Amino acid sequence: MAIQWFPGHMTKALRQMEKELKNVDIIFYLLDARAPFSCLNPKLSQMAKDKQIIYVLTKCDMVEEGDIDRFKEKLKGENCSVVAVNGIQSNSSKSLLFLTKNLVAEKLKRKAKLGIDYLPKAMVVGVPNVGKSTLINNLCGKAKTETGNKPGVTRGKQWVQTASGLMLLDTPGTLWPSFEEDRVARNLAYIGSIKDEVLDIEDLAYFFVLDTLPKYKHLIEKRYNITIDKDDEYLDILDKICSSRNCVLKRGEPDYERCANIILDDFRKGRMGKIALE
Ligand SMILES: Nc1nc2c(ncn2[C@@H]2O[C@H](COP(=O)(O)OP(=O)(O)O)[C@@H](O)[C@H]2O)c(=O)[nH]1
Ligand SMILES: [Mg+2]
Secondary structure, eight states, rough: OOOOOOOOOHHHHHHHHHGGGGGEEEEEEEEESSGGGOOHHHHHHHTTTTTTEEEEEOOGGSSOHHHHHHHHHOOOOOEEEEEEEOOTTTTHHHHHHHHHEEEHHHHHHHHHHTTTOOOOOEEEEOSSTTTTTHHHHHHTTSSSSOOOSTTOOOOOOOEETTTTTTTTEEEEOOOOOOSSSHHHHHHHHHHTOOOOOGGGGGHHHHHHHHHHHHHHHHHHHHTEEEEOOOTOHHHHHHHHHHHTOBBBTTTTTHHHHHHHHHHHHHHHHHTTTOOOOO
16 A cells, blocks of 8 residues: 655654754653554654653543553653643643653753743644644643644644643644555554545555454444454455445445445544554
8 A cells, every 4th residue: 555645844844843852841742542653753753862752642542541551661761751641631631741840840940040930841743633732722721723633734833831831832743754664654544644635545444454353353343233254354344344334336336435434434533442553
């Protein structure tokens, strides 16, 4: 499955972010809890390697707690901590504010000694659709930046201030020129970080079933009220979903395109249940 995922504006955005990095104290590196490792941008990680990083697992309401614990364990390191948030729940980001305050406490003390009332600065980064604007709005307690379940909603430079005096920079979602593995590209497509316009939706849904079936067969069966037999091929499964969802073309053939849209939409909106892709 060939994906054209690197529009020029993302390269420009990465360059702007690189320039801005020297002005920030901390990076909120957002990772979708359904596929956190696929959201790690090698280019960005390289740029940020000397910075204090907080990995923020977003959409933690969409996976099981056990998966969150597993991801936290793997992600934490010397210069980086990990917190999990549900950006659409109002109190969920408190732990992030608390952690941030602790991490910049030293610097604030130094500044205060010099009589400077310093506002710590955090840059919010992550792939498109990971939940950057939602988190910022959550931290600010009101809608400061635009959100949308579509990649590429945020453009340009936006600094906002939280009630507790933290400065946040929203950044455009960025991807990178080539993925190490096809599975990374597919995961990013499943979670809605790559514009659907450049994807073959039918192929994507086919691969989605293939990728999730081993661990989540029961959720697929339950969602579509079907039984998947041991020797069903992936197309057989799609056929079953088509008839269960009445996705049929005029001549009686299965409407795979409509079926594919239903499957991906169900996953993206969490209607299939809690599914971790990694
Ligand atoms: N279930 C759930 N949805 C979220 C969460 N955070 C963001 N979203 C949804 O994900 C979509 C993309 O969010 P947005 O903040 O615009 O992402 P951005 O492109 O990184 O700025 C929106 O539909 C949000 O409502 C979360 O923690 N849980
Ligand atoms: Mg945004």
